[in-house]
Amino acid sequence: MEIIIDSTLDNAVERPAYFRGSGHLVFGFLPPSGFITYDLLRKYVRAVLSTKAACDDSFWRTLLVPITIGILGTSVNVVPLHCACLERNGNGLLIAGDSGVGKSTLTAALTQRGHALISDDWTYFSKEQSALVAHGLCSPIKLLPDAVQFFRELRELTPVISLNGELAYEVDPGRLAGSTVKNSSRPCRIFFLERTFRPGCHFVSYPPESLREFFEKSAERLPDELVAAKTVRSTIIRALSTLPSWVIRTGEGPQRTAEAIDQFILEGKYAIA
Numbered sequence: 001m002e003i004i005i006d007s008t009l010d011n012a013v014e015r016p017a018y019f020r021g022s023g024h025l026v027f028g029f030l031p032p033s034g035f036i037t038y039d040l041l042r043k044y045v046r047a048v049l050s051t052k053a054a055c056d057d058s059f060w061r062t063l064l065v066p067i068t069i070g071i072l073g074t075s076v077n078v079v080p081l082h083c084a085c086l087e088r089n090g091n092g093l094l095i096a097g098d099s100g101v102g103k104s105t106l107t108a109a110l111t112q113r114g115h116a117l118i119s120d121d122w123t124y125f126s127k128e129q130s131a132l133v134a135h136g137l138c139s140p141i142k143l144l145p146d147a148v149q150f151f152r153e154l155r156e157l158t159p160v161i162s163l164n165g166e167l168a169y170e171v172d173p174g175r176l177a178g179s180t181v182k183n184s185s186r187p188c189r190i191f192f193l194e195r196t197f198r199p200g201c202h203f204v205s206y207p208p209e210s211l212r213e214f215f216e217k218s219a220e221r222l223p224d225e226l227v228a229a230k231t232v233r234s235t236i237i238r239a240l241s242t243l244p245s246w247v248i249r250t251g252e253g254p255q256r257t258a259e260a261i262d263q264f265i266l267e268g269k270y271a272i273a
Helices: 007-011 057-076 103-112 145-149 152-156 208-218 227-240 254-267
Strands: 002-005 018-022 025-030 034-039 044-049 079-082 084-088 091-096 116-119 122-128 131-135 141-143 167-171 187-195 201-205 245-250
Touching (some): 034 057, 044 057, 057 079, 057 122, 079 208, 084 103, 091 103, 103 116, 103 145, 103 254, 116 122, 116 131, 122 227, 145 152, 145 167, 201 254, 208 227, 245 254
Parallel strands (some): 002 044, 187 245
Antiparallel strands (some): 018 025, 025 034, 079 122, 084 091, 122 131, 141 167, 201 245
């Protein structure tokens, strides 16, 4: 990674973040006034940053580093996938599901019940000595404005426009009562979240082929030139699809759903009314 600091950018007009790709090249703009290019084939990053961006710890921690790992990770055998990861008693738990289904609010509720947070929204997978390892970054949990009804802590915060243009609370996990954070975990089970109008929380076994299809479709597109990266990602996804997995269909709020998951894990219940 090569970083160039250009003080003339300090007076540039603020613009929202955007990214464009062409083959194995990705070009992007990151506020405040940072331009960055990625060469996925050569595993090279070059960025021109304003002095403000270069000196801002939050910019590096919540924007530049997570985005770089997300874009470049697959080319260095780290596979980003759209799911959250938590850990309890040494066992990693993944929360997957379609966008907007409530994964982040459920993740926050699980941390309040004693689950350590590894990652929210995106988890980064690798293989170490043939074992799957899930990695997280020190990023805030992003909760939509209606989450304030479930978490009193949000009343002290103001929602902001996040990188994807959504209005959201960006919450340091330490603000949520009982929350702890870890860097990595070994995943042992997966829950695929679905919302329903039916009361209660109901668990149904999730077929491996359906789980594999979900992760393949939700992963970022890779250019044809990155043959090895595609192979690594497929290997990781195949390994994930062998883990015990369930669909949880819930008509309850995040705290009740988190309680149901804990009961299911501890007692093996398949339907909790």
